[in-house]
Amino acid sequence: MLIKFYIVVLVVLAVSVNTSSQVFESIEKNAAEYFISLSNKDSDAENNLLKLKELLFKNYDKAELESKYRILTNDFDSLKKHFNEYESIIKSISKDSALVLFNQWYLHFSNTFYNYAYEKFFSSNKTKILFFSASMSCHCTLEMCKKQTIEILNLAREMNLDYWIVDSYEHNDLQVKYETFFAPSLAVFDSKNNVLYKIEYDEEMIALLTNYLNNEYKTQGF
Numbered sequence: 197m198l199i200k201f202y203i204v205v206l207v208v209l210a211v212s213v214n215t216s217s218q219v220f221e222s223i224e225k226n227a228a229e230y231f232i233s234l235s236n237k238d239s240d241a242e243n244n245l246l247k248l249k250e251l252l253f254k255n256y257d258k259a260e261l262e263s264k265y266r267i268l269t270n271d272f273d274s275l276k277k278h279f280n281e282y283e284s285i286i287k288s289i290s291k292d293s294a295l296v297l298f299n300q301w302y303l304h305f306s307n308t309f310y311n312y313a314y315e316k317f318f319s320s321n322k323t324k325i326l327f328f329s330a331s332m333s334c335h336c337t338l339e340m341c342k343k344q345t346i347e348i349l350n351l352a353r354e355m356n357l358d359y360w361i362v363d364s365y366e367h368n369d370l371q372v373k374y375e376t377f378f379a380p381s382l383a384v385f386d387s388k389n390n391v392l393y394k395i396e397y398d399e400e401m402i403a404l405l406t407n408y409l410n411n412e413y414k415t416q417g418f
Contacts, residue, residue, distance in 0.1 A: 219265060220309045220316070223251050227302055228349045234298060235346045237291055245283070252279055266311040275301075275308050299342040303331045303363040310367055317360040321387045323412075324358035325405070330379040332365045340399065341380045347402040348382070355409065384408070 230244040253276060258269050282301050286294045306313065317324060327348050329341040345361055352359040364371050364379045374383050378397040382405065386392050393408050395401050 219256055219261070220312055223248070223305065224309075226251055227305060228353070231295075231298060231302060231346060232349055232353070234291065234295055249279065249283070252276055264312070265309060267308055271308050275304055278304050295342060295346075296338075299329075299338075299345060300331060302345070302361070303329060303366075306361055307331075307363050307366045310362075313360055317358070318389055320358045322358045323387065323392070324360070324385050325352065325382055326370065326374075326385065327359060327361050327382045328364040328371055328376060328379045329361055330365045331363045333379065337379060340397075344380045344401055351402060351406060357409075 226244065226248040230241065230248050233241040233244050256272075261267050261269065261272055278301055282294075282297050285297065289297075317326065325348065327345065329345050330337060333341070348359060348361065351357065362370060371377060371379075371381070374391055374394070376383055376394055376396055380401065381396040382394070382401065383391050384393040384405070392412075393405075395404055398404060
């Protein structure tokens with residue numbers, strides 16, 4: 197009996213440590229799943245939203261948020277407040293309008309974890325996609341950003357790709373560095389962070405990206 201008890205305790209501790217050490221990754225994964233299910237008008241969208249809410253409102257260690265994830269408690273509280281506002285209003289608006297509002301929340305999330313996501317993205321030893329969206333622009337650009345964000349999330353899930361969605365309105369340093377001056381745009385990087393391919397403000401972005409990746413998989417095997 198004691199052996200079984202210790203095993204249970206160890207499992208619980210392991211799960212707790214893993215959850216604590218994956219704050220950004222867990223929230224981002226669930227946010228992407230909700231975003232996709234909402235765009236597809238799936239029946240499980242509501243359940244995905246509840247899962248996202250549970251993760252977002254866990255009792256995270258404040259010291260870890262500040263040290264590991266490099267965010268202030270006030271910034272994380274602001275993100276949670278934004279989520280509550282989103283949740284309260286979606287009951288009275290259309291699914292299309294909800295997509296617009298959730299896209300804004302998703303970019304807020306990206307901005308909150310920007311420093312941590314920067315290091316995580318460029319430390320990845322996989323081929324990866326950096327997508328520049330925008331939280332402020334003309335209506336046409338915002339719609340294209342939202343649509344292509346969802347398409348990137350779908351493609352990344354289908355092809356098991358690393359990705360990072362950046363709000364170029366708040367953070368344009370990488371746009372300048374890699375000379376992708378319009379949003380939406382993207383850059384594909386290799387494992388050593390060399391730019392392999394870029395696309396700027398193109399309605400056929402995902403088709404072009406998919407074709408490029410499929411060709412690279414055939415020729416390079418990455």
